Amino acid sequence: MDRLLVLEDGSVWKGKAFGSDNFKVGELVFNTAMTGYQEILTDSSYCGQIVMMTYPLIGNYGMNRDDWENLVPSVFGLVVKDLCEDYSNWRANSSLNDFCKQENIAGIYDIDTRAITRRIRDKGVMRCMMCNADANIDEVLETIRKTPEMHDQVQQVSAPRIYSVPNRGLKVVVMDFGSKLSIIRDLAALNLDIVVVPWNTDVKTIMSFCPDGVVLTDGPGNPTDIPEAIETVRQLMGQVPMFGICLGHQLISLACGAKTYKLKFGHRGSNHPVVHLSDGHVEITSQNHGYAVDIDSLANTDLVMTHKALNDNSCEGVAHKTYPVFGLQFQPTSTDGTGAMDAFVRLMTTEKENKKNA
Numbered sequence: 386m387d388r389l390l391v392l393e394d395g396s397v398w399k400g401k402a403f404g405s406d407n408f409k410v411g412e413l414v415f416n417t418a419m420t421g422y423q424e425i426l427t428d429s430s431y432c433g434q435i436v437m438m439t440y441p442l443i444g445n446y447g448m449n450r451d452d453w454e455n456l457v458p459s460v461f462g463l464v465v466k467d468l469c470e471d472y473s474n475w476r477a478n479s480s481l482n483d484f485c486k487q488e489n490i491a492g493i494y495d496i497d498t499r500a501i502t503r504r505i506r507d508k509g510v511m512r513c514m515m516c517n518a519d520a521n522i523d524e525v526l527e528t529i530r531k532t533p534e535m536h537d538q539v540q541q542v543s544a545p546r547i548y549s550v551p552n553r554g555l556k557v558v559v560m561d562f563g564s565k566l567s568i569i570r571d572l573a574a575l576n577l578d579i580v581v582v583p584w585n586t587d588v589k590t591i592m593s594f595c596p597d598g599v600v601l602t603d604g605p606g607n608p609t610d611i612p613e614a615i616e617t618v619r620q621l622m623g624q625v626p627m628f629g630i631c632l633g634h635q636l637i638s639l640a641c642g643a644k645t646y647k648l649k650f651g652h653r654g655s656n657h658p659v660v661h662l663s664d665g666h667v668e669i670t671s672q673n674h675g676y677a678v679d680i681d682s683l684a685n686t687d688l689v690m691t692h693k694a695l696n697d698n699s700c701e702g703v704a705h706k707t708y709p710v711f712g713l714q715f716q717p718t719s720t721d722g723t724g725a726m727d728a729f730v731r732l733m734t735t736e737k738e739n740k741k742n743a
Contacts, residue, residue: 400495444480585611
């Protein structure tokens with residue numbers, strides 16, 4: 386069955402339908418990764434967005450029960466060039482099409498993703514909506530233009546209540562702004578005793594767990610939409626070591642007086658080069674964000690830039706000049722070679738020893 390993708394600039398793209406017919410207005414973004422569509426579809430940072438994969442063949446290894454980043458997908462839709470129904474993977478238990486039907490995600494394939502990507506790169510991300518082939522385009526465009534911009538994505542995807550992942554190591558409170566499960570798994574793999582709290586948890590509650598450190602996770606949307614979290618980070622500054630990831634990195638920067646801005650088309654993919662400014666070492670990173678920290682605004686803060694994106698020279702990392710606080714705009718893991726999570730453990734250990742000897 387034919388399906389249309391309508392962009393807010395008035396352009397209409399014809400393709401074929403898959404998944405559900407749960408048509409939503411969302412921000413159209415592209416991801417350049419060749420694999421990882423399951424992790425992308427279940428990444429809460431895509432809440433409110435319709436994701437377009439630039440790699441043409443999607444679905445060839447199916448879907449499995451183990452690689453979900455969240456149990457409830459929050460992506461609004463999926464756009465691909467070639468949809469593979471005949472998947473081959475010993476771990477798979479369903480096709481991409483069946484998954485999208487089950488999770489009520491609308492999809493469109495057999496569409497010129499290359500041309501649409503070029504349009505987004507030229508004009509910037511824009512809102513869009515899928516519809517049936519016989520839909521009234523003027524009415525669809527009116528719906529797109531009248532649908533208000535989302536400002537509550539974090540509230541939708543954050544953990545609704547406090548829960549723990551017990552372990553025998555250092556105590557870490559994780560402020561969940563829409564965290565991927567892989568971040569929790571990687572922290573647990575470092576033997577950290579984890580308490581996950583909702584995005585709007587206050588300082589008193591966080592400090593009641595006597596944490597050795599606080600992790601501020603990734604999440605969707607504009608960081609300035611959650612001023613309560615910015616204030617919480619500001620109050621935690623100096624009380625406990627902090628590590629910010631993606632959105633968490635932006636919150637640290639805002640809490641210290643820096644500014645953020647919306648990127649033209651964001652960084653979404655698995656091969657973004659980032660240089661470590663201290664030694665010139667280049668890391669190939671996984672990224673998913675539409676906002677960045679304004680480098681010029683760092684001048685009047687207590688932060689220094691530690692990492693820079695080689696594709697567009699945007700800020701990819703900051704560290705506090707006085708407090709044991711740092712943030713990274715990309716996704717670190719316990720095994721990616723960047724050493725960020727190990728560095729956070731060392732930072733917490735050092736601070737704990739200093740307090741003990743004070």
